[in-house]
Amino acid sequence: MTSHQPEHDLSANSSSTTEAEKHPIPEFPPTPGNVTKEHRRVLAGAMVGTTIEWFDFFIYAQAAGLIFAQHYFNPAANDRPGLAQIVAWASLGISFLFRPLGAILAGHLGDRLGRKPVLVLTLLGMGGATVLIGVLPTYESIGIAAPLILVLLRILQGLSAGGEWGGAALLSVEHAPVNKRGLFGAFPQIGVPSGMFLATIFMLVIAATLTPEQFESWGWRIPFISSLVLIAIGFWIRRLVGESPVFEELEALARTESAPLSILIREHRKPVFLAAIIFAGNNAAGYMLIAYFMSYATKVLGHDRPTVLAVSLAASVLWGISTLGFGALSDKVGRKRTFVWGYIFAMIWAVPTWWLIDTGSIVWYAVALFVLASMLGASYGPQSAMYAEMFPAKVRLSGVSIGYASGSIIGGAFAPMIAALLLESTGNTTSIGIYIAAVCAVSLVGSLMVPKGIQERSLH
Template sequence: MTTRPHAPERTGSSNLRVLGATTVGTALEWFDFALYGALAGVVFPHVFFPNSTPAVAVVQSFATFGVGFLARPLGAAWFSRIADRNGRKRAMVLSLTMMGVVSLLIACLPGYNTIGVWAPALLVALRFLQGFCLGGEASSAQIMALEYAGNMRRGFYGAMVNFGNPVGQVLVALFLIAAGATMGDEALRSWGWRLPFVAGALIAVVGYFIRRKVEESPVFLEAREIGAQSATPIREVFRSHRPTIIKLILVWLPNTALSYIVSTYAISYIVTNLGMSSTLTFSLVLGLNLCGLVLIPLGGFISDKIGRKKLLSFSMPASLLGTIALFPLLDTKSVPLMFLAMLLSQGAQFISVGAMAAFFAEPFPTSVRYTGHASVYTINNLIAGSSAPFAAALLLSTTGTTWSIIAVVGTMFIIAFIALSRLPETRWDNFETNHGVDIATPATTAGAK
């Protein structure tokens, strides 16, 4: 038996610094990632695939979008050893630095008319690196916040990190709306799309210095002090926690697919299939993500009160109903109804995201917590996130009806409900005694049931 040391003291100011560093950094990374997704539907087909028909160019562009998800598991695997062996802070700082460099390189990338097929080839390579960086960023930031939160506020702290996702999307929408109003679609396609990538790279420098000042996770430091670390976290997590990983992935697949259909594919659908302006589309996305700024923290707060499973058992059926209504309401071309369609489908999903960080992290001990969370997060995005916009475009092109998209996502939700019913509630578990080793005199979990 190993004597349990006292965890490093948390203070209100240190917690606020951690929340600021994780949220700001995550917002910056999601800004770059979401920007690529938005431009993939309305700009990149013209810049990098000008010789294809409009429909084929959109499919090709979304295929490059999906490459970033292929890289996420590799990024998570590479950063997992850093985060679970050397600390969450080191992984956070490194991932943000790398993302800034990639963003600047994308901004400088010539188009097809300048360097021919090298343009889309280099775009794919940079998109791969972008996904690699995000594979390390998302989990390291979420785990850092969760381990600072204490046992009573993990849902809310994790939600505040994921709050960075709609913040990034809002910044992207604001830029694209401003660009459409001031420079027009032609200038945006010619050179304007490069400006936000440059801005993202410059702001990443600020994020780097913010994260450098944050102290390491107290839970990780305690685990390291008592020797509760794994030499091979990836091998251990898949050997000891494989059934849990599979169930968590199945639960979250439809949420991820629906999120990228609404935030990425719907942009292209509204512009290309419905013939409406890109400025209107970006305005709808802006309004949707402003709602997310409220709904994500609310979801985390509620999950701390009632538990992760109970929250998801209410939010996921609501997302399913929103999925069924999405395309019929978009097809009305009525702006209020189109916004309602996006809010119905994505609003409950925002609530779910509020619980996501804690839901993914709580089943795993400190020694493999980052690796477990990152495995679920990145594999889920690889399966559903990478394929959703591409598959939606392909389904519509093949079947001629959006009901084929709705049927696929609906089936995923049914499977998710079954998987959720077979998972335990982890809301009341204690991070500070769950290091993966026997510890004497464990602390009592506040609010444990």
């Protein structure tokens, strides 16, 4: 059995053929399922790297819900606390606007400098911005400069996070046996619930050991500053990736399966559009779980912070399990069907979630989050595999990356801000449930529009 290799476009001009000949895709020893020990090591490294990336994102999301409104958007907080929280949620979402640009820049620099320097730059950009947020003075200390610098650092996080997911996702899917693409593709997805787990347990330990006053004064800064340690771990992981022969395949993947944005939009805009709207519902519901519920439970319902964080921690574990489980299930029942089931259930559960939360019982709050986390995997675990199957090889990396980033903008980028606006204007949470159900309905329509039979097609 031979290794899976991206197939070169036979219609390519002579210069691109020459480039392919100059940089051939490396051969790997054949193993069952065409997945070598090297692939498993790199995929594990990619998953850990994604976990570190999302740890940085999630501690910002949690701080946006718990800290930033009071200490960085102070003028609005003094006059209208609800407005200050809305602005804090907007600062969370703004980074997503820059993720597509980050993906484009990463591709451009990767062509010129190679993938390894770009991976190091993205690591430094994400981790460095996180550490600087941890030492950034508040509005009380430096005035308007505080929120401005905070937003600039958040933008740097968005640029840094734009260029890695697509390569890891495709590497896992393209080397999977046809009947295990969903399972293999779920592993890069694990970085999101794992990052949430790591960020939440960090916040939980700090909140449980410090007084509320200490947490709000300086304790929240500890996870941000600790990113220095994660940067060191990330460098070690990047070194392992760089030493592996599979790293050469990542570079080959970037050459053979990416295309200029103009070509992608002109010739393949339908799958890009579908990829974006299919992800929107999951991303919107996910950011409720990641950040908004926690803020609402502590600030509106008055639950104590350590208990709420403990519930979020358990929910992140369920999200990770469901991601792997539904990824594997999609290999048996079909990815399209798994997405459809997931979004139908999400639409049904969106409003009852808030009914349970608004009982004021921490037990029903936990039930609401646990059910949501368990169903999120249906529209997240199979994502890598279905996206890979939606695009032809010559544009696959660009299509998957841009579709994913665009879906993040439509779905989760401003979901907490929109939820806060709805609560501010209507005074009830049912409107938030209806909003999430509506976004999931759009994603359901996108899932139904995915062509039949793509799951059996060759990826090469």
